[in-house]
Amino acid sequence: MLLAVAALALGACSPIQPWVKPYEREHLADPIMSFNPNPISTMYIEHVYETREGARGATGIVGGGCGCN
Amino acid sequence: MRITNRLLALTILTAVATMTAAAATLQTGAPAPAFQLNSNAGKPLALADFRGQIVLLNFWASWCGPCRQEMPILEQLNRQYHGKGVTLLGVNVEPDSAAAVQWLKATPVTFPILFDTDSKVSSLYEVAGMPNTVIIDRKGLVRYIHRGYSAGAENDYLNQIRALIRE
Amino acid sequence: MLTSAGRWHLRIAVPALVLLGVARAGVLPDDRADLMYHRYEGGGLTVDGPSVLVRKKFGDHVSAAYNYYVDMISSASIDVVTQASPYTETRTQNSLSVDAIDGKSTYSAGYIYSKEPDYKAQTAFASISQDMFSDLTTVTFGYTRGWDKVGERGTTRNDPVDHHGWNVGVTQVLTRNLLLNLSYEATASQGFLANPYRQARFLDPTEALGYAFEKQVYPQNHSGNAGSAVLKYFLPWRAAVTGNFRYFSDNWGIRAQTGELGYTQPVGRAWTLDTHVRYYHQNHADFYSDLFPYAGAQNYLARDRELATFDSVVYGIGATWEYRVQRFAWLQKGTVNFNWNRMHISYDDFRDLRVQNVPPGTEPLYTLDANIFQAFVSFWF
Numbered sequence: 001m002l003l004a005v006a007a008l009a010l011g012a013c014s015p016i017q018p019w020v021k022p023y024e025r026e027h028l029a030d031p032i033m034s035f036n037p038n039p040i041s042t043m044y045i046e047h048v049y050e051t052r053e054g055a056r057g058a059t060g061i062v063g064g065g066c067g068c069n
Numbered sequence: 070m071r072i073t074n075r076l077l078a079l080t081i082l083t084a085v086a087t088m089t090a091a092a093a094t095l096q097t098g099a100p101a102p103a104f105q106l107n108s109n110a111g112k113p114l115a116l117a118d119f120r121g122q123i124v125l126l127n128f129w130a131s132w133c134g135p136c137r138q139e140m141p142i143l144e145q146l147n148r149q150y151h152g153k154g155v156t157l158l159g160v161n162v163e164p165d166s167a168a169a170v171q172w173l174k175a176t177p178v179t180f181p182i183l184f185d186t187d188s189k190v191s192s193l194y195e196v197a198g199m200p201n202t203v204i205i206d207r208k209g210l211v212r213y214i215h216r217g218y219s220a221g222a223e224n225d226y227l228n229q230i231r232a233l234i235r236e
Numbered sequence: 237m238l239t240s241a242g243r244w245h246l247r248i249a250v251p252a253l254v255l256l257g258v259a260r261a262g263v264l265p266d267d268r269a270d271l272m273y274h275r276y277e278g279g280g281l282t283v284d285g286p287s288v289l290v291r292k293k294f295g296d297h298v299s300a301a302y303n304y305y306v307d308m309i310s311s312a313s314i315d316v317v318t319q320a321s322p323y324t325e326t327r328t329q330n331s332l333s334v335d336a337i338d339g340k341s342t343y344s345a346g347y348i349y350s351k352e353p354d355y356k357a358q359t360a361f362a363s364i365s366q367d368m369f370s371d372l373t374t375v376t377f378g379y380t381r382g383w384d385k386v387g388e389r390g391t392t393r394n395d396p397v398d399h400h401g402w403n404v405g406v407t408q409v410l411t412r413n414l415l416l417n418l419s420y421e422a423t424a425s426q427g428f429l430a431n432p433y434r435q436a437r438f439l440d441p442t443e444a445l446g447y448a449f450e451k452q453v454y455p456q457n458h459s460g461n462a463g464s465a466v467l468k469y470f471l472p473w474r475a476a477v478t479g480n481f482r483y484f485s486d487n488w489g490i491r492a493q494t495g496e497l498g499y500t501q502p503v504g505r506a507w508t509l510d511t512h513v514r515y516y517h518q519n520h521a522d523f524y525s526d527l528f529p530y531a532g533a534q535n536y537l538a539r540d541r542e543l544a545t546f547d548s549v550v551y552g553i554g555a556t557w558e559y560r561v562q563r564f565a566w567l568q569k570g571t572v573n574f575n576w577n578r579m580h581i582s583y584d585d586f587r588d589l590r591v592q593n594v595p596p597g598t599e600p601l602y603t604l605d606a607n608i609f610q611a612f613v614s615f616w617f
Contacts, residue, residue: 018369018370018372019372019411020372020409020411020412021188021191021192021196022196022197022198022199022201022370022371023128023130023162023185023188023191023196023199024188024412025132025199025409025412026130026132026163026164026412027412027413027470028409028412028413028415028470029132029133030132030470030474030476032470032474032475032476032500032502032508033415033468033470033476035407035415035417035466035468038270038573038612038614039270039289039301040270040272040287040289040303040612040614041272041573041575041610041612043287043303043305044272044274044287044610045577045608045610048276048579048608049516049550051542052542052548052581053492053516053518053542053548054484054486054488054490054492054518054521054542054543055460055462055482055484055490055492055494055516055518056423056460056462056484057401057403057421057422057423057460057461057462057484058403058419058420058421058462058463058464058482058484059419059464059482060376060378060403060405060419060421066132066133066134066199066263068133068134068135068136068198068199068200068217068218068262068263134263135263197370198370198371217262219296220296221296
């Protein structure tokens with residue numbers, strides 16, 4: 001909640017406008033720039049790593065891309 | 070407790086108000102910015118050429134999913150209202166038009182496509198989402214702005230066009 | 237039968253965000269179906285099987301995905317061979333997740349059920365994702381909860397394990413060509429956390445081998461934190477380079493670092509090649525030792541190699557071929573994918589007990605080499 005308010009406030013008070021316009025997001029929307037293009041494959045390889053290693057977590061990613069809608 | 074809540078609400082409201090105000094300087098009721106762009110009709114087209122018509126200006130790109138989804142629906146709209154005082158103009162925002170031209174070969178449309186390769190018009194119209202649709206009345210004033218596309222938006226377009234026809 | 241595949245289940249299921257592919261910045265994921273054959277071969281262990289993933293939109297605001305996954309385990313690994321005899325086993329996992337989009341917000345929730353003869357695991361997860369600042373920033377909050385039941389072949393063991401996890405992530409568009417993702421995740425588990433089949437070792441001059449085995453004793457709780465940063469950069473000739481760093485630490489004394497570099501290169505109109513190299517290092521848990529001085533030397537005892545000090549290097553290549561068939565209007569596009577990874581793990585404090593004619597504690601350090609294959613076809617509707 002606080003984070004959302006902070007984000008809104010920052011957007012309002014700062015003179016910084018979005019520096020990448022929606023119509024400039026062609027490269028970011030390219031499938032090769034996807035963090036997770038094949039979930040079935042990412043799922044599997046992360047599982048292989050996790051079952052052998054003591055570390056776990058912080059592997060999920062959401063966002064980027066075309067920013068449409 | 071109540072004071073904190075009020076302060077919080079006030080902060081959020083001010084923030085939202087300032088943000089929306091700052092973002093939307095392309096005002097409805099203001100004259101639509103003039104422009105001229107190369108088109109797929111072979112010759113350059115200017116917005117001024119369509120004064121006296123209701124113009125639906127759609128900013129799109131071939132790399133944008135919702136834009137591609139919206140195109141066949143705009144085509145339907147065009148077939149319905151072309152010749153009835155309504156003109157559809159598609160403005161492609163890609164610096165390199167090759168991908169767009171390729172896509173149009175597979176999914177042709179009958180309304181003109183303009184190529185905004187140096188993003189001058191996109192920036193004039195403060196395109197803040199992809200796709201972006203601006204509806205301009207016969208006097209050349211901006212009347213409605215739509216950011217993004219979701220299924221059912223075409224009903225809003227139809228209602229707004231009908232309202233403008235009746236004016 | 238010793239489940240050397242032990243660690244297969246001692247986990248919260250990999251968070252859904254990676255698992256089932258949540259919506260990308262304000263757009264629901266495409267409808268698709270994937271069919272995979274996966275195979276792991278290394279250190280005497282072979283695990284292979286299918287994985288099937290289907291994702292479909294319902295209306296314009298909801299998308300659901302279902303995954304069916306099987307591991308067929310055939311194990312003659314070092315842990316099995318030194319303490320029992322080879323075995324085979326099957327683990328089946330079913331997952332369901334739902335995403336709903338409402339303007340700039342995406343809500344996701346899901347459930348995973350994993351079952352094998354001596355381990356059942358249930359996981360439920362939920363997350364909220366919000367696009368802001370003209371879609372340049374996406375913030376995500378997620379929560380995971382797990383309930384496991386640990387069994388042991390030949391006994392009536394049915395011990396519970398509870399897992400909790402919460403995660404927060406931010407994806408930020410830095411430039412037209414550069415994406416950054418920052419992630420933080422905290423996990424906590426409580427219950428019977430040891431692998432019941434693996435045992436600790438202690439010096440025992442009265443034994444022929446000079447050492448004997450005792451049951452492992454693990455703490456009843458385990459909590460850890462992980463933080464990661466991923467950068468993705470678009471190269472001018474149309475290729476992408478990815479850099480990834482993660483740091484993990486827990487209350488068992490384990491500190492782990494992961495670094496990965498990847499490169500994706502489209503070739504021609506239909507092919508995409510990718511390659512990556514991953515380096516992982518961890519130091520051992522506080523209560524881990526390859527050889528304790530005598531029985532019951534500590535309150536907590538472990539000799540499970542997943543808690544040892546080791547380095548792991550993985551490198552791999554993959555190829556994707558994309559096709560479009562005009563004749564089938566229902567099929568937008570399809571891909572055929574192959575993937576091969578090689579993993580090399582060298583342990584600093586886990587010894588190879590197959591070597592028996594040496595003084596205890598001087599056996600060679602264990603190393604593991606494995607090949608990991610994936611072959612899958614994908615269809616987009």
